[in-house]
Amino acid sequence: MQKYFRIFLSSFFFSVALLTNATAQDMKKDDSLYQDLGQREGIAKIVADFVPMLLEDSRIKQFFTKVKKEEFSEHLTNQFCELAGGPCRYTGKDMYEAHDGMKIGNAQFNAVAEDLQMAMEKNNVPSSVANRLVAKLAPMQRPIVSK
Ligand code: HEM
Known part of the structure; x- marks a missing residue:
């Protein structure tokens, strides 16, 4: 009887271990887009080209006349990094x-x-x-567009 109990116990703990492992795998964040963009460094380079483009684009530059370039760039970099599944946290306004x-x-x-x-x-x-990054931005159209 004791032997069966021991078998039961060990198979119980084995199943728990298997399940815990499966859950940990499922919860692992997908950071493939972050990796494909060249991690935070790659994203920062993209933003460094993106921000001047915004400031020079005649269709929209009137919006950015008072922008604090460095803070804005930092916020965008963290936002894109987080959206792409990277280990960053965007701390700006929603x-x-x-x-x-x-x-x-x-x-x-x-x-x-x-x-x-x-x-x-x-x-x-x-x-x-x-x-893939642009697709992540699509849901922002609703809160941003007001006209
Ligand atoms: C997907 C599209 C967009 C994204 C992801 C985005 C993202 C952001 C972020 C992260 C900030 C910083 C907020 C903070 O500092 O707390 C910001 C601010 C701002 N955005 Fe956007 N934005 C988008 C579209 C637009 C559009 C279409 C315009 C105007 C044409 C615009 C104009 C501005 C301006 C003027 C600021 C304030 C900048 C400052 O004074 O620091 N954004 N945006």
């Missing part, structure tokens, strides 16, 4: 609050997305990877 009252339209939102794609192209990011 997208509704950050753009509240700016009266941004869809065409202006698309202009920003286009500039980001050009900045990624300039950094040799393959279009399949670039599209």
